[in-house]
Amino acid sequence: MKNSIQEALYLSFQRQQWSKLRKSVPLTLSQEELEDLRGMNEKLSLDEVTDIYLPLSRLLNLIVGAKQQRGMIVNKFLEQNSSQSPYIISIAGSVAVGKSTTARILQTLLQRWPEHPKVDLVTTDGFLYPLADLKRKGLLQRKGFPESYDMKMLVDFISAVKAGETKVLAPIYSHVTYDRCHDKNQVIEQPDILILEGLNVLQTGLDSPVDIRRPFVSDFVDFSIYVDAEESLLKNWYQQRFLQFRKGAFSDPNSFFHHYAGLSDEEANTISANIWDTINGPNLKLNIQPTRERANLILKKGQNHLMDIVLLRK
Numbered sequence: 001m002k003n004s005i006q007e008a009l010y011l012s013f014q015r016q017q018w019s020k021l022r023k024s025v026p027l028t029l030s031q032e033e034l035e036d037l038r039g040m041n042e043k044l045s046l047d048e049v050t051d052i053y054l055p056l057s058r059l060l061n062l063i064v065g066a067k068q069q070r071g072m073i074v075n076k077f078l079e080q081n082s083s084q085s086p087y088i089i090s091i092a093g094s095v096a097v098g099k100s101t102t103a104r105i106l107q108t109l110l111q112r113w114p115e116h117p118k119v120d121l122v123t124t125d126g127f128l129y130p131l132a133d134l135k136r137k138g139l140l141q142r143k144g145f146p147e148s149y150d151m152k153m154l155v156d157f158i159s160a161v162k163a164g165e166t167k168v169l170a171p172i173y174s175h176v177t178y179d180r181c182h183d184k185n186q187v188i189e190q191p192d193i194l195i196l197e198g199l200n201v202l203q204t205g206l207d208s209p210v211d212i213r214r215p216f217v218s219d220f221v222d223f224s225i226y227v228d229a230e231e232s233l234l235k236n237w238y239q240q241r242f243l244q245f246r247k248g249a250f251s252d253p254n255s256f257f258h259h260y261a262g263l264s265d266e267e268a269n270t271i272s273a274n275i276w277d278t279i280n281g282p283n284l285k286l287n288i289q290p291t292r293e294r295a296n297l298i299l300k301k302g303q304n305h306l307m308d309i310v311l312l313r314k
């Protein structure tokens with residue numbers, strides 16, 4: 001059933017086919033630019049950038065261009081000269097699938113085009129309720145679930161950006177304190193493109209009580225991407241990252257998880273498997289994966305984070 005839905009809705013490209021599409025694009029990256037991209041994640045393979053992300057950035061450039069042209073046509077029709085509102089791209093997918101890495105690569109590639117040089121990136125992590133509120137509401141074990149986000153704040157934010165407001169503030173999340181930062185915000189000032197990344201960006205809230213239903217994030221999104229992978233890979237990537245955090249973020253004395261810093265590999269793997277099985281895994285199956293076929297584009301990863309299949313909405 002699942003596959004027939006995808007067949008009905010999407011054009012499907014194997015990695016090889018997709019990567020060939022870059023041949024027709026007049027865009028090359030210098031070795032230096034490739035190294036810069038690599039600097040953001042030392043495990044990122046450069047083939048991945050050229051085979052998958054370069055064709056994708058060209059496709060997005062064309063799609064954004066079509067929207068900009070439509071804006072010019074409307075201006076001509078109305079004999080006015082209003083400026084374009086920011087183009088919104090959303091990136092959804094499981095915890096640890098690599099949403100923020102994908103978002104950062106696309107930001108770097110998209111801002112190289114003269115038609116849209118200003119590309120901002122916001123993650124919905126900042127819209128999680130502050131830690132004290134989550135504790136008070138008994139939601140500490142539900143982080144990432146729909147009820148753990150201040151959806152009104154998120155929808156108000158994206159609506160203000162889309163309305164072209166000159167300066168919009170986004171809250172910032174710290175993976176060290178496991179909490180919203182109380183003393184700083186991200187400032188969004190009329191970018192050409194805003195990339196909004198988070199596991200909840202395709203959710204509709206239709207299961208909320210009718211009296212608190214409000215517009216969805218997707219009402220403001222122009223193009224949506226879902227990064228997909230089998231759950232066994234996702235759990236493994238989550239556990240690998242947990243091991244890295246033990247040496248990095250957890251070793252900071254301010255870290256919420258500082259008590260994890262001294263764990264052995266085996267103890268750390270037991271704890272991260274348990275967090276996956278009780279929080280992130282159930283959230284994936286209940287609330288994230290069911291939104292996948294709402295996306296305009298699905299990027300399906302296999303082993304080692306390499307993209308196997310690209311699905312593009314017909």
Ligand SMILES: Nc1ncnc2c1ncn2[C@@H]1O[C@H](COP(=O)(O)OP(=O)(O)OP(=O)(O)O)[C@@H](O)[C@H]1O
Pocket residue numbers: 041043044045048093094095096097098099100101102199237240241304305
């Ligand atoms: N293209 C890639 N190549 C190699 N490793 C990657 C790639 N993308 C992500 N990773 C690794 O996978 C892990 C998860 O990546 P990332 O933090 O981007 O995921 P995320 O989906 O944003 O996670 P979260 O929802 O928890 O914030 C990290 O350890 C990252 O280094």
Ligand SMILES: CC(C)(CO)[C@@H](O)C(=O)NCCC(=O)O
Pocket residue numbers: 095125143144145199275279280
């Ligand atoms: C911040 C989120 C919800 C999403 O990125 C996630 O990384 C998270 O913290 N989930 C809760 C369970 C865990 O610690 O992985």
